[in-house]
Amino acid sequence: MEAMLPLKRTAIQFRCALMFLFTIGATSGLSNSAAQESKVDFIKDVQPILAKKCFACHGPDEAEGGLRFTSKEAAFAETESGEHALVSGDVEASALIARITTDDEFERMPPEGDAVSPEEVETLTRWIQQGAKWDKHWAFLPMQRHEPPQVDDRAWNKNPIDAFVYASLAEQQLTPNPPADRTHLLRRAYYDLIGLPPTQSQIESFANDTSPSAFSDSVNQLLDSQHYGERFARYWLDLVRYAETNSYERDSVKPNAWKYRDYVIKSFNDDKPYDQFVREQIAGDELDDVTMESLTATGYYRLGVWDDEPVDEAQARFDALDDIIMTTGQAFLGLTINCARCHDHKIDPIPQADYYSMLSFLEDLTPYANRRDLRTFNQIDISSGDLRAKYAANTEEKRGIETAMEKIEQAGIVKMPAPDQRATEGTKRDRNRVLKEKLRDHLDDGQWAKYQKLKRKLKSNAQALQKLPPRESVMGLAKYRKVDKPTFVLFRGNPGSPSDEVTPSFPTIFDAEKPAFPSQVNDADTSSGRRRVLADWIASEENMLTARVMANRIWQYHFGRGIVRSSNNFGQLGSPPTHPELLDWLAYKLIDSGWRLKPIHRLIMSSQTYQMSSAANDDGIAKDPNNSLFWRFNPRRLSAEEVRDSILVSNGSLNRKVYGPSMYPTLSKEVVASQSKPGDGWGKSTPEQENRRSIYIHVKRSLVTPLLSAFDFPDPDLTCEARFMTLQPGQALSMMNSDFIHAQADRLLTHVGGSEQANEQIVRQTVQAVLGRDASEKEIAEGNQLITSLESKEGVSRKRAAQLYCLTVINWNEFLFID
Numbered sequence: 001m002e003a004m005l006p007l008k009r010t011a012i013q014f015r016c017a018l019m020f021l022f023t024i025g026a027t028s029g030l031s032n033s034a035a036q037e038s039k040v041d042f043i044k045d046v047q048p049i050l051a052k053k054c055f056a057c058h059g060p061d062e063a064e065g066g067l068r069f070t071s072k073e074a075a076f077a078e079t080e081s082g083e084h085a086l087v088s089g090d091v092e093a094s095a096l097i098a099r100i101t102t103d104d105e106f107e108r109m110p111p112e113g114d115a116v117s118p119e120e121v122e123t124l125t126r127w128i129q130q131g132a133k134w135d136k137h138w139a140f141l142p143m144q145r146h147e148p149p150q151v152d153d154r155a156w157n158k159n160p161i162d163a164f165v166y167a168s169l170a171e172q173q174l175t176p177n178p179p180a181d182r183t184h185l186l187r188r189a190y191y192d193l194i195g196l197p198p199t200q201s202q203i204e205s206f207a208n209d210t211s212p213s214a215f216s217d218s219v220n221q222l223l224d225s226q227h228y229g230e231r232f233a234r235y236w237l238d239l240v241r242y243a244e245t246n247s248y249e250r251d252s253v254k255p256n257a258w259k260y261r262d263y264v265i266k267s268f269n270d271d272k273p274y275d276q277f278v279r280e281q282i283a284g285d286e287l288d289d290v291t292m293e294s295l296t297a298t299g300y301y302r303l304g305v306w307d308d309e310p311v312d313e314a315q316a317r318f319d320a321l322d323d324i325i326m327t328t329g330q331a332f333l334g335l336t337i338n339c340a341r342c343h344d345h346k347i348d349p350i351p352q353a354d355y356y357s358m359l360s361f362l363e364d365l366t367p368y369a370n371r372r373d374l375r376t377f378n379q380i381d382i383s384s385g386d387l388r389a390k391y392a393a394n395t396e397e398k399r400g401i402e403t404a405m406e407k408i409e410q411a412g413i414v415k416m417p418a419p420d421q422r423a424t425e426g427t428k429r430d431r432n433r434v435l436k437e438k439l440r441d442h443l444d445d446g447q448w449a450k451y452q453k454l455k456r457k458l459k460s461n462a463q464a465l466q467k468l469p470p471r472e473s474v475m476g477l478a479k480y481r482k483v484d485k486p487t488f489v490l491f492r493g494n495p496g497s498p499s500d501e502v503t504p505s506f507p508t509i510f511d512a513e514k515p516a517f518p519s520q521v522n523d524a525d526t527s528s529g530r531r532r533v534l535a536d537w538i539a540s541e542e543n544m545l546t547a548r549v550m551a552n553r554i555w556q557y558h559f560g561r562g563i564v565r566s567s568n569n570f571g572q573l574g575s576p577p578t579h580p581e582l583l584d585w586l587a588y589k590l591i592d593s594g595w596r597l598k599p600i601h602r603l604i605m606s607s608q609t610y611q612m613s614s615a616a617n618d619d620g621i622a623k624d625p626n627n628s629l630f631w632r633f634n635p636r637r638l639s640a641e642e643v644r645d646s647i648l649v650s651n652g653s654l655n656r657k658v659y660g661p662s663m664y665p666t667l668s669k670e671v672v673a674s675q676s677k678p679g680d681g682w683g684k685s686t687p688e689q690e691n692r693r694s695i696y697i698h699v700k701r702s703l704v705t706p707l708l709s710a711f712d713f714p715d716p717d718l719t720c721e722a723r724f725m726t727l728q729p730g731q732a733l734s735m736m737n738s739d740f741i742h743a744q745a746d747r748l749l750t751h752v753g754g755s756e757q758a759n760e761q762i763v764r765q766t767v768q769a770v771l772g773r774d775a776s777e778k779e780i781a782e783g784n785q786l787i788t789s790l791e792s793k794e795g796v797s798r799k800r801a802a803q804l805y806c807l808t809v810i811n812w813n814e815f816l817f818i819d
Contacts, residue, residue, distance in 0.1 A: 040127040042135040044576045049120050051573060053100075053110050060346025070347060072134035088132045091125055100124070138580060139334070139570040140349070140509050142544050145588055146581040161607040164582035168629050174620060177612040177632040182207045183773070184819045185611055188633070189219060191818050192558055193601070194227035195234075195642050195693075196649055200772040219605050223598050226658045229269030230695050232597075234641060235557055236264050238723065239331040239568075240281075240303055243699045243716035244662060246368070247305035249676050251702040254368075255379060256475040258662045260299035261695070265659065267293075273595035274550055275539035278332060282535035285477050286527050292382050298476035302378045305701070305717055306368040314495035320367060321359055327719045329358075332538050334549040334570035337507065342493035348571040349509050353489055353502055360487035360504040364480045364528040379473040387469060394465050401458045408451045409435060412442035483528045504530050506537055510544065545570060547587035547595075552577075554600050555586065556722065558610060560634045568721035578628045614819040635819050637725050640711035641694035647741075647810060648691055650770045651748035655691040662698035663689040668739060671706055707741075710734040735811050745807040755802040759784040762802050770809045 040046060050069040057064045067085055068074035076086050079095075087093040099109040100116040108115070116124075127133075148160035149167040156166040156176075169176055180188070186206045190198045198206075206218060222228060244257040267277050277297075279287060284294030304323045310316035322341055329337035339345045340355035366377045381388060412435075413424050420438060424431045440448055488498035506512040515537065518529040538546055549570065556562035563583045566574035577583045586600065593599040604610055614635040620627070627634055638646065648654035663685040672678050681700060697705055701716055710730045714720035735741055749755060752765035763783030767775035775783070783805055790801035809815065 038126065040123055040130055042127065042133060043138045044580075045123050046127050047572065048576065049116070049124065053114075053116050053120070056110065056113075075134070076132075086128065086132050089129065091128050094128050094132075097121070097125060097128065137348075137572050138576065139545060139548070139574075143548065143584045143587055146585050148585065156608060159603070159607045159609075160585060161582065161604060162609055164579055164585065165607075165609045165630050168579055169631055172623055172629060174623055174629060174631045176608070176630075177615060177617070177620075179608070179611050180613045180633065180819065184614075185215065186218060187772070188818055189215070189222060189605060191638070191642060192605070193219070193222040193231060194225050195231040195639070195645060196227060196654075197646050198772060200768050203772050215611075216602070216606060219602060223601060226269055227656070227693075229265040229267070230658065230693055232268045232557070233261065233264040234639075234695050235553070236268075237261060237695075238714050238720040240300055240327060241716055241719050242303055243701050245681065245700045245702070246308065247701040247717060248307050248309075250308060251675075251681065251700060252308070252374075253681055254302060254475060255375065256473055257299065257303070258660075258696075258698075259296050259474050260303065260476075261662075262659045263293060263296045263299070265695075268597070271596045271598045274590070274597060275541075275546075275595040278539040278546070279532075279535040282328070282332075282538060283531040286529055286532035286535075292474070295380050295382060295476050296474040298380075299474065301365060301477060302368055302475050304368075308369070308371055312495075317367060318490070318493070318495050321362055321365065324362060324365070325355065325358055328538075330568040330719050330721070332549065333543075333545045334552075334564075334568060334574070335507070335545065336569055336571055347573045350507055353500065354505075354507045356487055356489045357502045357505040358507065360502060361530045361534040363483045363487060364522055364530065365477070366479050366481050377479045378475050378477075380476045380478045381471050381473055383471045383473075387471065390468055391465075391471065394461060394468070398458065398461050398465075401454055401461060405451060405454045405458070408443065408447055408454070409439060411447060412439045415442040477527070479524045480522055480527050482523055483530075504533070512537065541591050547590050548583055551586040551590050551600070552583060554590075554597060555583075555604065558601075558604050559630065560636050560725075561722070566721070568719060578630075633819075635817055637727070638711075638816050638818065639723065640708040640713045643711050643735075643816065644694045644707055646815070647744050650751075650810070650815075651744055652751040652769075653691045653744075653747055654693070655688055657692060660696070663692050663696055664698050665690050665705055665740070667703070667705070671703070675703055707734050707738065732811075736807070741807065741810070742803070745803050745810065748806040748810070749799070749803050752806070755799040759787045762787065762805065766806050766809050770815055771812070 051059070054069045056062070058067045058069050060068075060070055063074075066077075066080040069085075076084065076088075078084055083095040085094065085096040091097055099107060100121060102108050110116070148157075148163040151157055151163050151166045151170065153166060156162040166176065179185070183203055186198055186203055190196060190202075206214060211217075242257075242261060244254050245251045246254060280294040280297035281300040284290070284297040287294055301324060304320060304327070306320070307316055322338055325341075326336075326338035329335045335348070335350070336345070337350055337355060337358060339348075340350045340352050342352070344351045369375070369377050383391075413421055416424075416434070416438060420434050423434045439451075443451065486501045487503070489500045489502060491497035491499050504517070505514055515533045517533055520526070520529050522528040537543060541547070549567070552562040552564050552567050556567050563579050563586075564570060564575055564577045589603065590597075590600055609630055610633070612630075612633045614633040616632070620631045624631060645654065664683040665685070667682065672682065675682075682703060683698070694705075694708065697708070699716055704713055704716075710733075712724045712726055714723055748766065748769065749762075752762065752769050755762070757765070760780050760783075763780050764775050766783075767773065767779060786808070787801045787805050790796050790804060791798055794801075796804070
């Protein structure tokens with residue numbers, strides 16, 4: 001909105017505007033008394049209107065006319081024109097209402113974009129009438145234990161989730177959809193929990209099983225599958241911006257990054273408590289019981305981009321820390337703490353000092369690497385104690401031999417002419433050249449014999465080293481930065497402009513006690529202990545956001561969107577929860593279940609809300625087109641990995657091996673040529689390895705696999721709360737024209753019996769393999785006609801015609817979408 005200047009309206013015009021408002025209330029089904037009685041929720045109803053319609057001119061960046069709607073104090077203050085946008089309980093004195101309802105185009109707000117709708121005007125009017133209460137943001141209030149409501153449909157009282165959802169639907173006079181048919185329900189469950197389709201025999205077995213426990217039995221089997229961890233690990237990897245290279249021009253590989261991916265898969269398969277999962281990643285090297293898994297978990301800090309040639313080293317360090325603060329804040333807490341790096345957060349009550357107090361917890365973090373040493377900072381030796389001792393003994397012996405050799409070399413160097421002496425002080429190459437050519441001339445026989453003996457011992461030492469078993473390493477925090485200086489707030493985020501000193505503390509909105517730290521001095525081999533304090537606070541049952549954020553994510557993974565749609569942002573510019581009581585109930589359920597995720601999966605999937613049909617109905621579409629109240633199950637397109645993996649399942653070539661190093665799919669020359677150094681860093685895998693699940697594909701930041709990219713694989717440089725689910729031409733082109741797809745169609749034809757069969761049999765077998773059901777008579781007739789037409793009219797070979805038919809079935813909507 002523009003600045004609120006004095007209005008040029010008469011009292012009569014203003015009264016007409018108020019009459020207009022009350023007319024809106026009546027026509028929308030609300031009487032004046034009902035409008036007064038129906039309480040307006042500031043967070044849910046009012047704040048989104050202000051943010052959408054007013055913040056452009058009266059928000060965090062602009063305060064035209066001296067008015068901001070970002071805080072209660074600013075919104076109720078007198079404007080530069082002497083008016084008040086909001087006056088508690090007085091609609092006529094509140095200039096906001098006058099400016100959004102005036103017919104004068106020069107005074108009407110907002111001046112550009114969508115006007116405030118009649119329904120929104122009604123909401124704002126009732127809110128002011130009711131006292132314009134400016135509630136504290138819901139996410140910044142402690143969680144509350146809510147009792148599930150009792151609803152009039154007894155069947156919807158059996159599962160507390162259903163009771164919460166049904167109550168919200170009843171308020172809007174909406175009826176939930178009937179149950180999905182058993183085929184769709186089983187397919188939904190398989191993709192939800194393991195990301196793979198059920199076979200035709202599994203579908204038929206479930207469809208014929210009339211026992212009450214049939215579906216819960218299937219859910220339990222899927223949760224016990226090793227593929228469950230693969231499915232849910234991918235969600236987490238999106239959140240923590242997982243990749244196996246550093247980005248920038250060289251985009252060099254991160255050794256052992258894949259072990260962090262396997263750690264996540266195993267954690268989900270083992271149903272590791274979420275609070276432990278959090279602690280291991282934030283402070284796995286500082287726990288009471290440090291294990292190989294917890295050290296691997298600290299690879300979390302090494303996943304981000306790394307510039308191996310920064311222009312400004314100090315700036316690069318703080319950029320890397322900001323990346324960690326952003327990811328930690330959004331992934332674990334649902335807060336954009338990173339917005340306060342250069343100034344106080346413009347929306348949420350997070351001052352800049354809070355940002356640097358958070359950064360202070362991370363002061364002992366070393367950078368990923370430096371140009372001289374690409375492994376020391378990020379590779380942790382987790383070999384057995386015996387093997388480490390053997391390597392240490394070998395190294396000590398080598399140093400002793402080299403020291404003795406250097407002593408003899410120096411005895412010869414001092415006898416050399418000055419030019420030769422200076423050459424030995426230059427590069428290692430020059431030194432070795434001089435020693436090779438002239439050292440013998442300046443040593444006596446005894447010195448030379450001893451020198452040759454030492455050379456033989458050095459060679460023997462190297463041979464012994466080669467015979468030792470290789471060390472095992474994981475990517476993580478291998479070295480630490482000494483914390484011997486205080487942390488300062490940086491003016492406008494500039495490392496060269498430190499201002500106020502801060503100490504490690506939690507954001508003030510949490511109203512948490514000042515943290516206590518162990519009295520320990522850290523060095524390159526010892527951490528500061530600060531991150532353990534941070535991890536314990538994040539993973540605490542008392543933290544008002546951690547359980548909420550994770551409960552919301554679990555819901556999102558099953559329903560396609562969270563109870564809070566903006567699952568990385570629970571702040572004031574995020575989406576308010578559609579079912580706040582249900583969210584808190586689920587958060588406490590997660591805590592009460594020992595922070596284990598599998599019981600929450602079972603609870604959600606046993607609900608009628610989850611098992612509803614995805615069919616549309618006119619009443620639901622009219623009243624709730626976005627399905628905010630969950631009157632039906634949202635259909636969805638398969639994710640990138642599900643598309644590729646399902647194709648491999650359909651043609652019988654999927655390699656189901658779990659865990660292990662990443663693999664490299666074959667890429668076309670055109671794709672490889674897009675790199676600054678074509679082919680650099682892209683390995684070659686065997687056909688068997690290439691057929692592994694997509695989660696095991698090497699994630700190279702500068703070379704994302706084309707099929708995955710077409711189906712919205714996320715940018716691995718940033719945390720991704722939810723993937724886009726687009727429908728765009730690139731997907732159709734990839735699914736019809738890529739070399740990969742045509743190769744898979746050929747495999748599918750072989751898998752279903754080859755082109756020697758009759759057309760009808762090819763159609764039947766292909767539909768069964770791809771869709772897990774029998775082909776209809778219409779589909780058989782159309783498939784027969786297509787194959788025959790391709791042979792007779794297009795002149796293609798019989799085998800090619802059959803391959804193309806297989807290709808078409810892979811492209812059917814039934815294959816690519818889940819109801």
